[in-house]
Amino acid sequence: MAVAPIAELIARDLANFVEGKNKIPLHRRVYNSVRTAILSQQLRAKDRLPSTRDLAHDLGLSRNTVMAAFQQLIAEGYVDASIGSGTYVAQALACNNKRSGQLRLTKKITSPKEKISPETLLSYRGKLLTAQAAEAFFEVQPLQPARTDFSIFPFKVWQRLQNKYWRAAESALLDYSSAGGYAPLTLAIADYLRVSRSVNVLPEQVMITAGTQQSIDLCARLLADSGDTVWIENPCYWAARKVFDANGLKLKAIRVDAEGLSPEAGSMTNPPKLVYVTPSHQYPTGVVMSLARRRKLLEIAAxxxxxxxxxxxxxxFRYAGRPLASLQGLDTHERTIYMGTFSKVMYPGLRLAYMVVPVALIEPFRCGLYDLQRPGQLMTQAALADFISAGYFANHLRKQRLLYGTRRKLLSNALTSVLGPLCVLSPNETGIHLVLYLPDTVDDVAIAQYCAQESLSVRALSSYYIAPPIRKGLVIGYAYMSTDSVALGGRRLAHLLLKILQNQLETVS
Ligand SMILES: Cc1ncc(COP(=O)(O)O)c(C=O)c1O
Structure with missing residues (x-):
């Protein structure tokens, strides 16, 4: 079969790609190539892309990899796909382009600006922030962490609740949100947190944001100055780290052990301005912070x-034992800002999250939220308030807990049954991913890449660390996969690992 021009273009791009410190998955690189071709008008509106099967064949990649790249392009509106008629560059993308037909590969339209390397256009902070591109969130491969099952979301109910507000279209709900959030929603959240998470909260303390990223950003801007120190867990949530970097804060990596964040003796000589922690389910190790450590941390903060x-x-998402109380609920000195999100319990594209701030910070945070982030989404906030108060939220949560708990068990059984004593899993029946620890001698990044080629999208534990000592392992998701495929995926992964680990052991002996 003749190689199609777009395949040539991507193949050239892949061959020229220089791997940086952070590995970029193959599907992301394919996505980048096509996206760049569209933005630089090498591909134009209505140009037809080859089928995923043909492109995968031409590039020597798995079809899943190409499909993941295409789905990302579709999700971001670069291309349109209709069943049966193929995939085309979106109409809206090339406004002054009347040409359609063959792909033009050689005559790229260049302006003087295009010759400038993006590096030279960015500030020092801009370079720092874009040096490590985040992995695409849109994935189709099995065992991907951080995803929940959207298929069980009660769409009809959600649509009905939203329609109610859109029919009335009250102008107050179309405006900016200036009071920290829609009052019935802050009330519903406060009631929920008091009962289910033992948070000490009045509705006025609740601030609605467009995600945890925004919550952390607001805290970083309002409570710390550039150059101040922030303690961050090691390993840590990469997105929190980015926000602190963006605000010019100095990161101090604090070890996480079996009891959670573990400040070393002497670290008090240079106290932090902020401490970022995930005490209920440390991200990504899953460790629950012990009561002694919680008390110690609150004492340090005070x-x-x-x-x-x-x-x-x-x-x-806690599947066994009693729900864990929040750290904030133990804090008698009001030094804790509690953060939650609807990204996991509803869906991430909703972009609604919340903070509970100490009483003394209510007014400054209302002001900061309004002036720095110009929040809105009051229609959606109103529908969400109804969703919670009418009991749909509790029902959906119950359903998710049941399903994800079963899937977690199936995954851990599948891994244990194949790997036997080599299977060391993270503790605690909580969350939507688990960690499979690997011997310190293995290269978990290479293993994760190998798994990706086999269409299993696990992540290397070592990539979450910002300082030594670094533990090796794989972070494995299970929540969004169907009950059948999670067991199957677990067994496939375990067999791959068994082969790799046995080879390693043979090489060593
Ligand atoms: C540790 C942690 N915090 C928060 C979030 C959610 O962030 P957001 O509310 O911005 O979607 C995630 C998502 O994966 C996470 O892993």
Whole structure:
């Protein structure tokens, strides 16, 4: 079969690609090539892309890899696909382009600006922030962490609740949100947190944001200055780290052990301004912070006037034992800002999250939220308030807990049954991913890449560390996969690992 021009273009791009410190998955690189071709008008509106099967064949890649790239392009509106008629560059993208037909590969339209390397256009901070591109969130491969099952979301109910507000279209709900959030929603959240997470909260303390990223950003801007120190867990949530970097804060990596964040003796000589923690389910190791450590951390915060940012991102998913109380609920000195999100319990594209701030910070945070982030989404906030108060939220949560708990068990059984004593899993029946620890001698990044080629999208544990000592392992998701495929995926992964680990052991002996 003749190689199609777009395949040539991508193949050239892939061959020229220089791997940086952070590995970029293959599907992301294919996506980047096509996207660049569209933006530089090498591909134009209505140009037809080859089928995923043909392109995968021409590039020597798995079809899943090409499909993941195409789905990302579709999701971002670069291309349109209609069943049966193929995939085309979106009409809206090339406004002054009347040409259609063959792909033009050689005559790229260049302006003087295009010759400038993007590096030279960015500030020091811009370079720092874009040096490590985040992995695409849109994935189709099995065992991908951080995803929940959207297929069980009660869309009809959600649509009906939203329609109610859109029919009335009250102008107040179309405006900016200036009071920290829609009052019935802050009330519903406060009631929920008091009962289910033991948070000390009045509705006025609740601030609605467009995600945890925004919550952390607001805390970083309002509570710390550039150059101040922030303690961050090692390993840590990469997106929190980015926000602190963006605000010019100095990161101090604090070890996480079996009891959670573990400040070393002597670290009090240079106290932090902020401490970012995930105490209910440390991200990504899953460790639950012990009561002794919680008390210690709150004592440090009270003594040094530092602020504790408690990210309670997936504590709703606890499958055994009693729910864990929040750190904020133990804090008698009001030094904790509690953060939660609807990204996992509803869906991430909703972009609604919340913070509970100490009473003394209510007014400054209302002001900061309004002036820096210009929040809105009051229609959606109103529908969400109804969704919670009418009991749909609790039902959906119950359903998710049941399903994800079963899937977690199936995954851990599948891994244990194949790997036997080599299977060392993270503790605690919480969350939407688990960690499979690997011997310190293996290259978990290479293993994760190998798994990706086999269409299993696990992540290397070592990539979450910002300082030594680094533990090796794989972060494995299970929540969004169907009950059948999670067991199958687990067994496939375990067999791959068994082969790799046995080879390693043979090489060593
Ligand atoms: C530790 C942690 N916090 C928060 C979030 C959610 O962030 P957001 O509310 O911005 O979607 C995630 C998502 O994966 C996470 O892993």
């Amino acid at each position: 003594q040094t006037d530092s602020w504790v940012l408690e990210d309670d991102y997936d504590a709703e």
